[in-house]
Amino acid sequence: xxxxxxxxxxxxxxxxxxxxxxxxxxxxxxxxxxxxxxxxxxxxxxxxxxxxxxxxxxxxxxxxxxxxxxxxxxxxxxxxxxxxxxxxxxxxxxxxxxxxxxxxxxxxxxxxxxxxxxxxxxxxxxxxxxxxxxxxxxxxxxxxxxxxxxxxxxxxxxxxxxxxxxxxxxxxxxxxxxxxxxxxxxxxx
Amino acid sequence: xxxxxxxxxxxxxxxxxxxxxxxxxxxxxxxxxxxxxxxxxxxxxxxxxxxxxxxxxxxxxxxxxxxxxxxxxxxxxxxxxxxxxxxxxxxxxxxxxxxxxxxxxxxxxxxxxxxxxxxxxxxxxxxxxxxxxxxxxxxxxxxxxxxxxxxxxxxxxxxxxxxxxxxxxxxxxxxxxxxxxxxxxxxxxxxxxxxxxxxxxxxxxxxxxxxxxxxxxxxxxxxxxxxxxxxxxxxxxxxxxxxxxxxxxxxxxxxxxxxxxxxxxxxxxxx
Numbered sequence: 001x002x003x004x005x006x007x008x009x010x011x012x013x014x015x016x017x018x019x020x021x022x023x024x025x026x027x028x029x030x031x032x033x034x035x036x037x038x039x040x041x042x043x044x045x046x047x048x049x050x051x052x053x054x055x056x057x058x059x060x061x062x063x064x065x066x067x068x069x070x071x072x073x074x075x076x077x078x079x080x081x082x083x084x085x086x087x088x089x090x091x092x093x094x095x096x097x098x099x100x101x102x103x104x105x106x107x108x109x110x111x112x113x114x115x116x117x118x119x120x121x122x123x124x125x126x127x128x129x130x131x132x133x134x135x136x137x138x139x140x141x142x143x144x145x146x147x148x149x150x151x152x153x154x155x156x157x158x159x160x161x162x163x164x165x166x167x168x169x170x171x172x173x174x175x176x177x178x179x180x181x182x183x184x185x186x187x188x189x
Numbered sequence: 190x191x192x193x194x195x196x197x198x199x200x201x202x203x204x205x206x207x208x209x210x211x212x213x214x215x216x217x218x219x220x221x222x223x224x225x226x227x228x229x230x231x232x233x234x235x236x237x238x239x240x241x242x243x244x245x246x247x248x249x250x251x252x253x254x255x256x257x258x259x260x261x262x263x264x265x266x267x268x269x270x271x272x273x274x275x276x277x278x279x280x281x282x283x284x285x286x287x288x289x290x291x292x293x294x295x296x297x298x299x300x301x302x303x304x305x306x307x308x309x310x311x312x313x314x315x316x317x318x319x320x321x322x323x324x325x326x327x328x329x330x331x332x333x334x335x336x337x338x339x340x341x342x343x344x345x346x347x348x349x350x351x352x353x354x355x356x357x358x359x360x361x362x363x364x365x366x367x368x369x370x371x372x373x374x375x376x377x378x379x380x381x382x383x384x385x386x387x388x389x390x391x392x393x394x395x396x397x398x399x400x401x402x403x404x405x406x407x408x409x410x411x412x413x414x415x416x417x418x419x420x421x422x423x424x425x426x427x428x429x430x431x432x433x434x435x436x437x438x439x440x441x442x443x444x445x446x447x448x449x450x451x452x453x454x455x456x457x458x459x460x
Contacts, residue, residue, distance in 0.1 A: 019263050026259065030251035032244060039246030048255050049328070055259045057321060064314075074236055077243045081207060082318075086325045126248065133245045147208045148242050154208055173202035176238030183241045 007072040015062040022059055029073060030055075033080040040084035040149050041091070050087055054080040085151040125183070132182035140175035143168055193225050201228055205235035206242075340419060343378050346371040352432055352456040354381075359436075360453030363414075368432055368456065370423065379418040384410040392434050393441045394418070395448060398427040404445040408434070431457040 007028075013021035033054060037047040057079055058065075065075050133141060139161065146152045146160065154172065158165040200217040203209040209217065221228060343349060354366035363383035370377040384392050392410070395402040403426045410416035423429055426446075433455045435448035442449040 019260060022263060023256070023260055026256055030256065031248060034251035034255070035246050035248045036243055038249055044252075048252055051251060052255050052258055052262075053321075053325065053328075055255075056262055059259075059263050061317065070236055071240070074240055077240065078207060081243070083321070083325065086322055087329070090326055090329050125244070129241055129244045132241055144206065144242055147206050148239070149246075152208075153210065154203060169199040169202070172206060173199055173235070176202055176205060176235045176242070178238070179241040180234045180238035183237075 004067075004071060008067050011062065011065055011067075011072055014059070015065070022055070025072070025076075026055060029076050032073070033076060036077065036080055037084045040081065040151075041087050046087055046091070047084075050080065050084045054083050057083070081148070088151065128183045132179050135182065136175050136178060137171075139163070140171045140178075143171045144175050144179075147172065193220070193227055197225070197228050198231055201231045202235050205232060205239045207239075339374065340376070340378070343371045343374065343376045344369045346373060348373050350458050352458055354432060354434060354454040354456035357452055357455050359451040360434075364434070364454050366434065366454055366456070370429070370432075370458065372424070372428075375422060375424050377420040377423050379408070379416065379420060381408060381410065381414075381416045381418075383414045384408060384416055385414040386436065389439050390450075391437055391439050391441060392453070393437045393448065393450075394420075395433045395435060395452075396423050396426070396429045397431040397433055398424070398429055400427055401446055402433065402448060404442060405432075407437070407441040429458065431455060 007025070010021050010024050014025060030051065034047060034051045037050040037054070038044065041047050041050060054076070058076060065072065069075075136144075142161065143157055146157050147154065152160065154168050155165055157163075158168045161168070163171075197217065197220055200209060200213050200220075203213060204217060217228075349369055349371040352368040352370060354364075354368060356362055356364045361383070364381075365383050366379060366381035368377055368379045379394065386392055391407045393407050394405040396405055397403075405420050405423065406418075408416050408418055433448070433452050435442065435452050436450045437448065438450070
C-alpha cells in the first residue's frame with residue numbers, strides 16, 4: 001500500500017468520525033504544517049494556534065476533501081496556509097517585523113525521526129527540497145515566497161519587484177515547474 | 190467556448206500557489222469544465238511544485254501540547270461540530286425515463302442536480318471561509334482582551350505594591366517614576382516622567398535582589414521624557430527588594446547584573 005493509498009484510507013476513517021485516524025494523519029503531517037505556519041506567522045505561539053485551528057477545521061470539514069482533486073497533504077497545506085495568512089493579516093505590520101526576527105532567532109531541535117530509515121528518507125527529501133529551492137533564479141524564488149508565505153497577490157508582487165505583471169506570472173509558473181522537476185513527486189507527502 | 194490558451198497555464202500556476210483572484214478563478218473553472226487535458230496535467234505538476242515550496246521552510250517539531258488539545262477538542266465535541274451531510278436528492282424508482290425522450294430528460298435532470306450541487310457547494314465553501322475568518326478574528330481579539338485584563342490586574346491585585354522611585358544625589362530632581370508590582374503574577378507597570386537622557390545616553394531599570402541587581406532593560410521614553418513600560422519576570426533572580434534606574438551609555442550596561450553608570454533613582458518595596 002503506497003502513501004497516497006494509505007492517506008486515502010486513513011482520511012475515509014476520519015470522514016467517518018474516527019479520532020484515532022485523525023491522530024494518525026496528525027502524526028504524519030503536523031511537523032510539516034507547523035513548520036509552514038511558523039514560516040508564515042513567525043512566533044511559536046501564533047503557529048501553535050494556527051496548527052490547532054487548522055486541524056480542527058480539517059476534522060470539521062473532513063468530508064469535503066476529495067482525493068480526485070489532489071493529495072491529502074496538499075489539502076492540509078492549503079487549510080494551514082490560509083489560516084496562517086489570516087493570522088498574519090490580523091497581526092498587523094508591527095508584529096510582522098518582530099515575528100520575522102523571532103524566526104531567525106529560534107533554534108529548537110529538528111523534528112524527531114521515528115526510525116532510522118524514515119529519518120534517512122526525510123533527510124534525503126529535505127536535501128532535495130533545499131537544493132531545488134537554491135537552484136532557482138533569485139527573482140523566481142522571491143516571487144514564489146512573497147506569494148506563498150506572505151500572501152501577496154501577483155499584482156502586489158509586480159509592484160514590489162518593479163517588474164511587469166506578465167513577467168511575474170511566467171516566473172511563477174517556471175519556478176513551480178522547476179521545483180516539481182527537481183524533486184521526485186513520489187517522494188512528496 | 191474557451192479554447193486552450195497559454196494564459197490558462199498562468200492561471201493554473203496562480204491557483205497552485207493559492208494566489209488566483211476571483212476573476213481568474215471563474216475563467217479557469219469555466220475552461221476546465223469543458224475538459225482540458227493539458228491544463229489538468231499542468232495543475233498536477235504545479236501542485237507538486239507548490240508542495241516542494243511548502244516543505245522548504247526550516248523544519249520544527251510540532252509541540253505535543255497541540256496534538257493533545259486537538260484530540261481533546263474532537264473527543265469532547267464528537268462529530269457534532271461537523272458540517273451537515275449534503276441533502277440527498279432521491280431519484281424516482283419507476284422507469285419514467287425509459288425511451289429516448291425520457292433518457293434526455295433524465296440526463297438534463299442529473300445535470301441540473303449536479304449544477305445546483307456545485308453552486309451550493311461553492312456557497313457553503315465561501316460561507317465556511319468567512320465563518321473561519323470571523324472566528325479567527327474573534328479568537329485573536331479575545332486573546333488580546335485577556336492580555337489587557339491581566340495587565341490591568343497588576344494595579345488592582347490584592348498583593349500589588351506601589352513603589353515610588355526618588356532621584357538619588359546623582360540624579361536630577363525632574364526625574365519622577367512610580368512602579369506597580371504584583372508579586373503573584375511577577376509583572377509590573379512603570380510610569381515615568383522627566384526621563385530625557387543626555388546625548389548618547391539611556392536610562393536603564395534594575396531589580397535589586399539579595400544577590401544584586403538584574404537589568405529589566407533600557408526604558409524608552411517619548412520626546413517629552415514620559416514612559417509607560419510593562420515588565421514581566423521581574424523576580425527571575427530571586428525576591429525583589431528594590432528598583433533602581435541608572436544612567437548608561439546608549440544601549441544600556443554591557444553587564445546585565447551590574448550598572449556601569451551612576452544610579453540616579455531608587456525605590457524600596459515597602460513591607
